[in-house]
Every structure is written in structure tokens, then in C-alpha cells.
Amino acid sequence: MRKRVSVFVLRPRPGLVAVVLCLALLLGLRGGLAKGRLQQALAPSLFGVSLVIDAGHGGADPGMVGGAVLEKDVNLAAARCFAEYCRAAGAAVTLTREDDAALSDSKRADLEQRVAITEKAQADVFISLHCNSFVADPGQHGAQVFYAADNEEGRRLAETMQRALSEELGNTERTALPHADSYLLKNIDCPAVIVEMGFLSNTAEEEELASPDYQWELGWALFCGLSDYLTGS
Template sequence: MVRRMNTTFSRMRIRRRLVQVILGLTMLCCLNMGTIGLHVGAGSAHALSPLAGKVVVLDPGHGGPDGGAVSPSGLVEKAVALQVAQYLRDYLQQAGALVRMTRETDTDLAKAKTRGYSRRKTEDLMKRARIVNESQADILISIHLNSFPNPRYSGAQTFYCSKLEESRKLASSVQQELIAGLANTKRMAKQFDDIFLLNQSRIPAVLVEIGFLSHAKEAQLLAEPEYQKKVAASIYRGILRYYTAPPD
């Protein structure tokens, strides 16, 4: 009897996993065809979604007095990172995920009384790490924009810390979808162990540099809401891929 029950439960788990994979692939196809509305809506659909109940921390980089990188035309990293994170939040929530944002407005996370850029930056990063590790989340996605003195460099790239193998898998999944969705980069996911937030995270975590503000044409794209949605959709597809693709 115990063997029969174990066999039955095993089959049920396999069937449920297959349904989740099929639904995940269906959602990927919907995004690829441009149906970004993703009104998953019904509770039953949420229950079957590969992202149902998953807790995702989204971390839009910088904020407040820390603007981050700035394009030659004046586009500021903190604003674009927040907008893309908000689009990504919407896609994730519509798929049944629970989303925690480290910031939702143009603020940093340091205390108001803290003075000095370096002190505020340190306090801000420590608060972000605390949010990540106290949120009981499944994954962390930190969103930033790149910049380099040589303006010829462009393209999105995903970074991860070697501390957790799952971070590498998440980074690879996200980068594959950025390559497919944006069609303007051949960059691969890259290990980088000196990023404070990734190093402090106790859950799978990646930092996505969604493009170069120092590249004139890419900066123009990054200022456009439709392109921002395209970036967010690519990251979303990467998260879906992480949860539905067979282990590598």
C-alpha cells in the first residue's frame, strides 16, 4: 500500500511539474509574440504558474542623492533602473509571484540624518542586504545601468557571485533571454565576486546591467518606455526560464 501511494504521489508530482513547465513555456511564447498584457488573473492559473508563490526581491540601483551613471544627454541611472524594475514587478505579480522592492521612489535607503556620500552609500547597501536576507525571498534581481569612458561599448550583461551555484544558473537564464529579447548583445553572464549586495545575499542573486548610458544610441533606447518594457520582459523570461528549464 505504501509503495502504491508513493508511486501515485510521484506521478502527481511529475504531472504537476509538466503542467508548470508547459504553462511556463506558454507564457514565454505569449511574451515573444508581444502579448505583454499577461492578465493571468484567475487563482487557478496562478496556482499552476511556475512563479506562483515565489518571492522575488527587485533592487533598483541607486536613488535619492546617489544618481548613479549619467548619459551625455542627462539620462540618470537611478530613474531608468526604477522604471524597469516597476515594469518587471508588474509582470511577475501578474504571474502570481510576490515581489518586494528595495525602493519604490527616488530615495536611497540611508537614514535622513546620515551625512556624507560614502557613509550614506555604505548604510544604503547594508540596508538593501538586510531587506534581501530578511525577506525570506527565493531570488534577488538587482537592476543597474553601465557606463564606460570608451563610448563604443554597449549591451546588457548579467553578473553573479560564485558563492551560490544557483546564482550562476539564474544569471545564465536571464542573460540568454536578454540576448534573445534585445538582439543587441552577445555578452555572456559573468562571475564577479566584488559586488557587495550579491556577496552578502544568502539567496540566488544577480545584478543586471541593462545597457550602457555612455553609448549614445543605447542611451536613447533606454530612455524609451517601450524599450524599458522590452528589457523588463526579457528579464522576466529569464526568471521563467530559471524555474522551468531542465537543470544544466
């Protein structure tokens, strides 16, 4: 049975909320973000949420390779930005990896480890970050979110996150889709998605994905999507 995100009973503590708001405002200003959107998204809805952020690949497994950019590096950088916003809003965040290392020598065991970390964290939400590549058509671009067809909450999470990515980044018209075959999505029971943040096979998008400014924008857009999902907006 799929796990649903519970409704959290909040006991607002003005001092703590003020600290969180200040920190988040600082983070938002760093990314050049609209103050209104920032404050709207900073409802303390992430208090009590256990979130697992999975930076895809790592170590000997680079994932997709652009001209000079490795997917594993973009995934980790964006995961750190995303995690920072979520922690500022009160979530308990677990990163499946904190540095450039695979979780095991074999691909299968690596993926099993990511599932085990998610179970141990008793995750309410699992979000795996990746980059796409399609060298046959270098014009392909834009972030896209995938979910398991039999995970209804995963579908709602994916659609909400896709909408936030479209609104915040303004550069993707893609829609959320069920993933045909993902070990992670098949084996993780909580609401779970894979976010393909863009195409390394597109020269302009590759340059953006490798840019720290854009990685902060990605982190913010992902945070907005998660916040919208948890608040049902």
C-alpha cells in the first residue's frame, strides 16, 4: 500500500519561524527570487517532513555526459541547493550521497542502497535528480518529471512539481509522464519522482545546468513544487 503524506499538526513558534524566514529570504535573494513567491512558499509546511533527495549516479558512474559536463556533478550541485531551501523551511532532509561517490561497486547494489536509505529515513517524499541527453536531436530541452504509473501520490507530486518547474524556470513546456522502467520508482513506496532537470545534449542548456546560478534556480523551483504538493496548492 502506498504511503500518504500525513497532515502535520503545527504549533507555530514565532522566534523559530522568524529565523526560518530570514534564512530563506537570504537564500532567495542569493538566487534573485521574487520576494512574494518566496514568502508564499515558506509556509511552515515542511516541518516534520522527511525528504530524501537522491543525486543520481556518482563516482565511476558519471551518468550522461555533455560536452564537458558530467551529469553526476550537476545532480549533486542541484541536490545541495534544493536541500538547503528545504532545510530552511524545516524539513528533515537526507541526501543519498553527499559527495562524488557511488554507493556501491555495482549499479544494482548502488540502486538498492538508495532504496535502503529511503526506507531508513522513513521518507514522506523521495525525489531523484538527473539530467537527460538525446544526441540525435540536440534541440530537445527542458525539465521533465516522471513517476511510477501505480503510484497515485507520485503522479500528483510529479504533476505539481512539473507545474512549478514550468512557472519558476519558464523554459519547459514538458508534461509529467509515467516512467516505463525505473528500479527506484518501482521499489520506493512513498510519493516518488525522478526529475530530469534538462538536456546535456543541448549546448545552451548544458551551459545553464553547469552554472551555479541556474543550480540555485533549480533548487528553488524544486522547493516550490514540493511545497505546493505538501500544501495541496
